[in-house]
Amino acid sequence: MPLTPLAQSDETFLGTSLVRDAGDATRTSSMAAQLLDSHRVAAATAQALGGRWTPESVRTAVDVAPVGETNLIGVTARAADPDQAARLAETFAETALKDRWQTVSAELDRRIAFAARNTAADPNTGEESRKLQLLKFVRESGADPTLGIESTSPPTRVKEMPAAVTIGMAGVGGMFAGILAAVAIERFRRRAHSDDVAVDGRELSVSSPEILRR
Template identity: 75%
Template sequence: MTTDLHRRPLGTSAASDGKRPEAPHDGGARSGAVGIRDVVRWWPLVVLTTLAAVVASVVALGPRAPSYSSTARMPVTPLAQSDETFLGTSLVRDAGDANRTSSTLARLLDSHRVALETAQSLGGNWTPGSVRSAVDVTVGETNMIEITARAADPDQAVRLARTFAQTALNDRWQTISAQLDRRIAFATRNTAADPNAGEESRRLQLLTFVRESGADPTLSIDSIGPAVRVKEMPAAVMIGMAAVGGMFLGVLGAVGIERVRRRAQNDDVAPAGREPDGSAPETIGK
């Protein structure tokens, strides 16, 4: 007598009722989530990066020389928006917003040309790059430009602030004076053509007065502040920040290494856990 058993794929049982058995669940190993215990496993890496950051910050700090700053205050007196006498010149004109007017002017003053001329006036080791890195041109109070200069010597800080501010004024006046000359020539021709042109004559007188004054009426130097020592962040705070940053980098490195390790393990386990091919049924005959 021959008994034919049901054809079943190898590795299955009747109790499974033909259903594929579920693969074992490997919790976090396959999920990709990295927990605190996984990071603690790589504690030497975290410690080393933290120590490296602390040592680097200590070396960078070293013996710090004191730094001083001096501020030149430059008030802005903008022309009215409706002014027509100084049309075509670079004199400061009201933009409708005091902050916007001062901000635009501050960007114009903080130029490479002014830094170059300042470095030439100071002499020594000053360069346009060192001048620009040591000087900040900012907006202070309403209609006020502040030029803050920093140096290792208090007298040098005051000299740098004064020189930069005066150089900026001189640079602007070179452009403005040439523009005023053109405006004066134009107004002179109009006045000569019409001697009764009272408004044009008044403009000519005002243009001539400003040109002969030799100074920008819309921008000037109000004061040069005495040098004050710059307050620096305490060394302990900077070292503490470096330690936190190093620890953070160490934790990121540990997480990255752990994820790579898990991915490699999963790639190795996948072929071993693959389901056998059941396309060739096993038949038992008797």
């Protein structure tokens, strides 16, 4: 998902949630990724996919993060089937943009009304008229000009570990745990034995009253 952030000095879209340049590509992308990765988007994605998908399972299966030090955001999805993973990633990205547009479009409506009042009050103000025209253009476009979906990568299948290897590793893990338990028991036995010849942290001699009582 490419980013085309607004300039830091932009005043036309003040009061809207359109992505604004943070002065650093990585920081700008990170801020945008946080905006997209919301529970509301996950819930809408789960509803669109249907089946057993839930907001929690969608958030677990989808990662939204900047792509290196660029103005790009990657949406990566994991699923049992490659085609299902691709559908999940695409649905999440499309849902995120629709969700953002609902917010941004309402903000643009308020901004347009404000700019229209200023233009009506002073028709000779060219700057206000220019802002109004630009605001209307973006509003009528029906899409966030700062975020979009440029391309998708083909899904890849991650090879699963063979069952025999998994079982073998489990066996080794069990044996290792058994060894640790045996070592712990032996240490406890030695400590208990040493307590027979030491009381209150002091070494006892053969003539000590404690030894004589034993």
